[in-house]
């Protein structure tokens with residue numbers, strides 16, 4: 001018999017592989033959306049819509065839309081600014097706490113998160129929090145390292161024509177991602193110049 005599990009989902013593309021793998025293991029996941037970190041609001045709504053469409057048309061899984069407490073995020077997470085470790089820890093804690101609250105309220109015994117699929121997340125911080133918060137709520141944390149399946153999820157989500165974001169969610173991550181893209185572009189340009197110079201010798 002399959003075991004009901006509440007799966008916190010950060011977005012549609014990151015849900016593909018965790019849902020498949022958890023089902024294969026014998027869990028029966030219900031998705032929980034609580035992501036007040038996503039800015040701006042239009043981006044938040046687009047990611048939620050993408051998740052809901054896929055859940056309804058492709059995955060056939062229920063999506064519970066829980067609280068998206070933007071004030072709590074601004075007060076509890078934003079002050080950490082560009083201190084990524086501190087900021088992401090507070091951000092995971094906010095979202096996983098709300099997921100645990102929903103799980104308890106709805107009678108789930110097991111909980112997991114799709115955050116564990118992305119190599120861009122702080123895996124250890126996130127999973128430690130999941131275990132801690134699940135325990136405090138009388139739940140069993142289903143900790144899995146889904147990261148080896150990230151590229152499969154990328155390919156599949158492209159094939160499905162899903163919207164794919166290029167930053168984690170908050171305004172800080174948007175700025176960090178922009179800087180990283182510029183740095184990568186500059187490095188490529190410098191390498192090209194170097195190759196040209198060497199060829200001209």
Ligand code: SF4
Nearest residue numbers: 088091168169170173
């Ligand atoms: S980078 Fe992602 S996990 Fe970290 S604070 Fe921003 S939205 Fe939250």
